[in-house]
Amino acid sequence: MATVTDKIIDFTMNTQFENLPTEIIHEAKRSLLDSIGSLFTGYATEKGKIALNLANRFGGAEESSVIGSVLKIPCTTAAMANSELMYALDFDSVPHIPPFIIPPVLAMAECNHRSGKDVLVAIVIGQELAKRIDNSMNSIIQSVSGSGGKPKTPDVFGNSNEHMLGAGLAVGRLMGLDRERLENALGLAGYLCSLPVGRDWEDTMPKSIVKYSPAGWNCQAAVTACLLAEQGYTGSRTMLDNPYGFHVFYGAAVWNPALITDGLGESWEFPDCQYKLYPCCRFLQSAIDCLMDLVAEHKFIPDEIAWIKAYSLPFLAHPDQLSVTTQIDAQYSFPYAAAMAVHNIKCGVDWQNPNIIRDPEIQSFMKKVSIVGDPKAGEEKKKDPKSWYARVEMEVEGIIYSKETYYSKGTNIDKYRLSDDELIAKFRHNASPILTERKIENAIKQIMELENLDDIADLMKFLTI
Numbered sequence: 001m002a003t004v005t006d007k008i009i010d011f012t013m014n015t016q017f018e019n020l021p022t023e024i025i026h027e028a029k030r031s032l033l034d035s036i037g038s039l040f041t042g043y044a045t046e047k048g049k050i051a052l053n054l055a056n057r058f059g060g061a062e063e064s065s066v067i068g069s070v071l072k073i074p075c076t077t078a079a080m081a082n083s084e085l086m087y088a089l090d091f092d093s094v095p096h097i098p099p100f101i102i103p104p105v106l107a108m109a110e111c112n113h114r115s116g117k118d119v120l121v122a123i124v125i126g127q128e129l130a131k132r133i134d135n136s137m138n139s140i141i142q143s144v145s146g147s148g149g150k151p152k153t154p155d156v157f158g159n160s161n162e163h164m165l166g167a168g169l170a171v172g173r174l175m176g177l178d179r180e181r182l183e184n185a186l187g188l189a190g191y192l193c194s195l196p197v198g199r200d201w202e203d204t205m206p207k208s209i210v211k212y213s214p215a216g217w218n219c220q221a222a223v224t225a226c227l228l229a230e231q232g233y234t235g236s237r238t239m240l241d242n243p244y245g246f247h248v249f250y251g252a253a254v255w256n257p258a259l260i261t262d263g264l265g266e267s268w269e270f271p272d273c274q275y276k277l278y279p280c281c282r283f284l285q286s287a288i289d290c291l292m293d294l295v296a297e298h299k300f301i302p303d304e305i306a307w308i309k310a311y312s313l314p315f316l317a318h319p320d321q322l323s324v325t326t327q328i329d330a331q332y333s334f335p336y337a338a339a340m341a342v343h344n345i346k347c348g349v350d351w352q353n354p355n356i357i358r359d360p361e362i363q364s365f366m367k368k369v370s371i372v373g374d375p376k377a378g379e380e381k382k383k384d385p386k387s388w389y390a391r392v393e394m395e396v397e398g399i400i401y402s403k404e405t406y407y408s409k410g411t412n413i414d415k416y417r418l419s420d421d422e423l424i425a426k427f428r429h430n431a432s433p434i435l436t437e438r439k440i441e442n443a444i445k446q447i448m449e450l451e452n453l454d455d456i457a458d459l460m461k462f463l464t465i
Contacts, residue, residue: 004240007261009182012125012169015265017117017451020124025451027271027412028123030423033447034275035086035098036463037427040068040434041279042085044349045327047209051084051216064107065460068434076223079107084216089352090331091279091430093410095134096215097270100163101126101170104219108171108226109456116453118174126170127270129260130163135269136259137162137252140198153316156251158196159212165189165246167222175226180237187235188225194218196251202317207328272386275410275418277426279351280331282408283315286390287334287371290403291341294394298401302342302361306395307368310334313381313388314373322366327352335369336362348429380406386413420448434465 002010017025042048055066055077064078065071068085072078082103086092092099105122108114114122140153168189172182198212229235239245240257247255278288287310294300315321318332330336330352339362340351356362380389388411391404407416418426424444431440443462446453453459 003238004257004261005183005186005238007264008129008169008240009179009186011129011264012173012182013179015121015125015173017121020121021268024124024268024271025120028120028127029448029450030275030420031093031098031127031270031273032102032119032123032450033427033444034423035092035102036067036443036447037423037430038089038091038099039082039086040430041091041349042088043068043434045088045352047088047211047327048085050209051081051088055081063111065110065464067106067460067463068465070465075107075111076220076227078110079104079223080216080220082106083219087211087215089279089327089349090211090281091276091348093273093275094282095131095273096160097127097130097134097163097166097273099215100160100218100222101130101167104167104171104222105174106456107219108174108223110460112174113455113457114174116450116456116459119456120450122170122174124270125173126166128166128264128268129169130166131269131272132260132264133162133165134160136256137247137250137254139253153199153202154251154253155199156196157198157253158194158250159198160215161194161196161213161218162246162250164193164218164222167219168225171223171226172229175230177226177230181229181232183237184233184235185226185229187237187239188228188233189222189235190239190246190250191235192218192221192225193246193250194221203319205320205323206326207318207332209326209328211328211331271412273412274388274408275412275423275426277410277418278337278347279349280333280337281315281317282388283313283317284332284334284337284371285408285410286388286405287312287392288337288341289405289409290390290392291338291394294392294401294403295342298396300342300394300396302339302365304396305342305365305368306397308338308342308370308392308394310338310369310371310390310392311374311377312371312390313377315371321371324357324363324366327354327357330357333366334371335366338369339365346429349433386411435463439463 060074062072064075087099172185377389380387393402
């Protein structure tokens, strides 16, 4: 009887570009475009600057590019730096799979001069397996939206760390590893996966910039696992099938391996995502949608607004919503996001500009804003896991205005999906502080026609300075 490991190794080795549905190839391009655009915003963050400094310090063989820079460094370090940059502003799609898959894939593909088709296949393999592994053990949303008692996240949980298992398999595919070496790479990736420290990070103030998990380390480790396996280094080849395997030592509160393998290669899970319009946590997106719609419809100005109150899924990662002193604080505060919305701050790096964060006018306005958990949001989430119900009420000159939504804009479903043109516009805005207009337009064209590239290094010419 085929094991979980057997099935995912079969999928990794046998998936071919020619057999992938057109819409799946296209979604991989959209993910790549949005993720690289998000990477450029990382240059304006402390987290991104630290990663870039470390990459400079490491130096080494000129194998792979740090996107947005002049650096070419070893593939392991490039995967680390690009991941930290991509994950820094919280502007990447959710669940946070791309920052754990795309940087290792690009680093290894450039190092080995792989084609655009090879990259697209690796992105599909990595993101599909990451999403299915996440589905098999993720209990965060169920815990937050559960009925009865005070909602809380599990005592032990990781957030996105496990995606590196998909990265290891995607990188191994690009390297042409045989079955035994792929199994070893998977086992090594599991052992190198960072600890599930989500609850400690969530409960600790002030917020550290590691943000649930060190994305850069996990990407570097995924590449390292494959390089070790290539040379014969062995790992736990049955880690996903053992009773004391990954789900146990990772601290998963649930484990349903059938969600990894059922329909694998026939139905597709990774397109079930949300592309973000705002650089902040997914839990805030629907409420910001409502507020943005109200402001756009009525042209409110900040001084007219008496108060704003949002109702949504209980938000636990930032217990003191009015304490915003850093970029990480800003990513998890609805009062701060509301201040950005009503002051018409352009979505992107400006939302986390330290000068704007410290602006007394912004800090004062935040005191008018609150967010609370609404049981209806949990009920709607149980009816449809794609739902992110939110309602916003606000008083302006004695009149109460309200708006509600059942889904966040950017969710990949009808009526809420961002068009290619909207994602391209987001990419242009995010890339404009780093790249010339000519490079931006060439990069967009190359990404959206990636299957025509013989060598991914040709794309990097338009993504670096």
